[in-house]
Amino acid sequence: MVRKKNIAKKIGFYILVLMLVVFVAYPFAWMLSISFRYDTDAFEKGIIPERPTLRQYGELLGLVKSIREELSQEEQQMMELIKDLPPEQQEAFLAEITAQRKKETFPFLRFFKNSLFLAGISALISLIIAIFGAYSFSRLEYKGRGVVQRSVLVVYLFGGTILAVPLYQIFVKLGLFGSGTRAYIALIIIYVVQTLPVSLYMLGNYFRTIPYSIEEAAIIDGCSRLQTIFKVVVPLSLPAIITVYIYAFMIGWNEFLFVSIFARPYPEYYTLPIGLNELFNSAHAIWGKMMAASVMTALPVIIMFTIMEKYLTGGLTVGGVKE
Structure with missing residues (x-):
């Protein structure tokens, strides 16, 4: 009797997991299916296109004339x-x-390059600052360290809509408005501020798991504190560092609110979120191109996860020293 109950529970569990997977994956599968269709066939029944085509992707990449x-x-x-x-x-x-x-007209490649530049630069700056800040939180002793470490998360108590108007006024007074380049500088600052608290928190917790005896051995061998960070701490923290970079990159890649405020007057500086919004609000229902652009927008993050999966799932400090 007990065995039958266990089998029933397992079957129910697997059915529930399957339903959840279908619920989550079906919209992405439908989006991918429409991206391989002509606009006139966008709403035909069936998940598999009857007349598959790569025209939508060709138009986005400039390989086929629209x-x-x-x-x-x-x-x-x-x-x-x-x-x-x-x-x-x-x-x-x-x-x-x-x-x-x-x-x-939808200049996908220009929007793609703008998003890649903005997200990549802001994520890199956030990561560099977070490495030094997290190391100071986890290794150095100074007055007010605990207060500063906890207070950096206060920024998440306020939503983006609340901060939008004050930030706009601040950057206008600082002269970071009036051109696309200045708007990008303002956006990079905003993205760094948005991602830095979590980056500090994640890296600080990971740095604490690294045995301090490894750093002591490096210092005894003649390494300075800065050399210890780059030669010991950073290599041993690659999984956390890569995770933080992907997190910061995704924030900048998908952000819409602030870029729609600062870059709206400069179409040459549009990123993919605001460009896709313009495409979805266009006068013509070009559903095939919309879905193809959405698929290609998701590709960079998917590729990053695929390439860096071994770093995300591994712990390089395991077995590094025996205490």
Whole structure:
């Protein structure tokens, strides 16, 4: 009787896990399916496309001309028809064509590069500061260390919407507004402030697991404190360091609120979140391109996790010393 109950519990558990996996994975599978379809086939039934195509990805990467670009010859023919119209009407017609093109154009590669630069730089700066800050919290003794260590997490008591207006006013007064480059400097500062508290907390806890005797041995061999950090602590903390970098990168990669405030006047500096928002709010339902852009937006983080998985799952300090 007990055995039958255990079997029933196991079956129920596996069914529950399967349902959870399907619930979580189905939206991603549907998004991937639509990205391989033509826009006219976007809402056809079935998860497997009947007419699969790579056109959407080709257009995003600039390998295939978009439908709008292919119609340029038709526009030239229309220009021939209106050449006899008054100059004012010709200018109005050209302005309408230009506005329509701007609405339908999606420079994915430019948005991708902007996001990669912004997220990568801010994550690197946050990581470098966090390494030194976490080391001081975990190894050095000084007055107020505990208070400072606990107070860095206070920033998470306030949401981004509460801080948006004060931060905007601060950066305007500092002169970090008025151009795309200045807006990016402001965004990097904001992303570093957002990610630094957790980075300090995670690295500080990991540094404490490293036996201090290893550092003492390095100091006895003639290493300075700085050399000890880079030659001993950092190599032994690679799993935590990589985890912190991925975390900080994801914050900058997916952030929408602040970039929509600071970079909104400068279309050349749009990142993927704000670019995708513009695409989703376009006048035409280009669902295939939307889903293809969403898939490609998720790829960098997936690739990072795949490549660095061995560092995330391993502990390099295990067996480093016998106490």
